[in-house]
Amino acid sequence: MAKEDYYKLLEIDRNASDAEIKKSYRSKAMKFHPDRNKDNPDAAEAKFKEIKEAYEVLSDPKKRSAYDQFGHAGVDGSAGGGRGGFGGENFSDIFGDVFGDIFGGGRQQRGGAQRGSDLRYNLELSLEEAVFGTDAKIRVPVLTTCGECSGSGAKKGSSPIICSTCHGHGQVRMQQGFFSVQQTCPTCRGSGKQIKDPCGKCHGQGRVQENKTLNAKIPPGVDTGDRVRLAGEGEAGASGGPSGDLYVQIQVKDHAIFDRDGANLYCEVPISFSTACLGGELEVPTLNGKVMLKIPAETQTGKLFRLRGKGVKQVRGGPVGDLFCKVQVETPVHLTKEQKALVEKLGESLSGGKHHSPQESSWTDSVKNFFDKLTG
Structure with missing residues (x-):
């Protein structure tokens, strides 16, 4: 049976660029993958093999040149597809590249260093600390690099050896019928190494649990829900990987006088019946000290007075907020x-x-x- 023209298979021009060839191959490979064609998987598999064979030829400059000059006769036997199967590759390899490129990953690095986990620490602050900023000393339980073995996991004076199961790759292939599935090596758990003589302190883990005291610099203006990032203060990485980060989650405690809404502060100010009727002045608190608030005559309960610039300086910039004082006219009690x-x-x-x-x-x-x- 005559083979179909490779350019027609991929639906591209003969002068198509490498990027156009790869783009078409991705589209066709996804379209004809047997898992996506459960109604007729055999036909889809045959089409998939043809598409892969065409891509292997046209993506290789030498093979493409030979094909352009002599057609299929110039590349017969050199292509990985055809009746010979997948030339050592399998669906797992192919779609690791295709889908990995699309979704931003590619194949997982084998036996590579692993970044440490990020951690979160919940920190309660008073309103004053949140508004003006503070240096908070925090104590965090964290996995740190073992000082005895410098993170290798091996006893001092020895070194890890290459894993005998995955040969240092960190992953192994499991054949399941037609498919070949790539999994994390169960022996070395993806590190690619085995430790024959483990470190006595970390027991071969390369990391130990310790309580670390840190100084968290909290900027002025933070509010509940804000996070302060301490770069590199999370868990130590494995196999020489970088440390994670520590995120300090802010929770501002309730205040006896003030309520906060963003950059603005609110408080209630009780005033006497006579002051409400005749007017007067009284001291009101702000976070920066006392100020005098003028109460005009005939003030009704619930009236809001605005003190500009007496609120909170925003952590992300912008104008300083205001303080709103809500007066409450107090009814006299215990009258003679x-x-x-x-x-x-x-x-x-x-x-x-x-x-x-x-x-x-x-x-x-x-x-x-x-x-x-x-x-x-």
């Missing part, structure tokens, strides 16, 4: 007879309706209209 009499007398003098109590009068009118509609 004389005081009660004075309040009653004041109440009688204020019975002018809308003139003295506009909100109360407005509310009373709304209630009256509501019931009039119900009964009307």
Whole structure:
């Protein structure tokens, strides 16, 4: 049976670039992989072999030149595909390259160094510490490189040997019917090495658990949910790999006076009935000290006063926030007879309706209209 033209198989021009050849091969290989064609896997497998054979020829400059000059006769026997199978490769190899390139990985490095794990430390701060920044000393349990064996895992004076199972690759192939599956070597667990005489301190692991005291510099303006990264302070890497990072997770404790919303602070300020009526000045706290807040006459409870620039300087830049003071008019308690009499007398003098109590009068009118509609 005559073979189909390789260029037609890949649906490319004869002057196609290497990148175009590879792109077409990826697309075709995924399309005709037997696992994606369960209704007719045999036909898909045959097509897949042809596509692979075409790619092996056209991706090799010498083979491509011979094919362009002499056709199939110029490359018969040199291509890895055809009836001879996959030329030592298998679906695992092919799709490790194809899908690995697409999803950003390629085949896993065999017997390579491994980066240490990242760690997280939850740190509680007071509002003042979060706003102004602080140097926090933290104690973290972490895997560190064994000082006895310098991370090799082998007893001092000895060295690890090449793994006899995977021959240093860190991975082995398991044949499962038509497919060949690549797995982490069960003997060396992917390191590619075996330790015959393990270190007495780390027992061959190359790392030991220790408590490490660190100084975490917390910048001003952090808030709950922010993270501070301490590069290289995570777990030590394996087989000479780099250390991971330590992430300090910030949790700001509740404050007795202030609530925080981003860069702004909020507080409630109780004021006396007389101050609300006649006005006055009172001291209010800020994180930078006391300031005087002027209360105008006839201030109603719930009114917000804004103190610009008395909030929080944002950790990521931007304007300093504000402090909002919400006044709460306090009702006098534990009145004497004389005081009660004075309040009653004041109440009688204020019975002018809308003139003295506009909100109360407005509310009373709304209630009256509501019931009039119900009964009307």
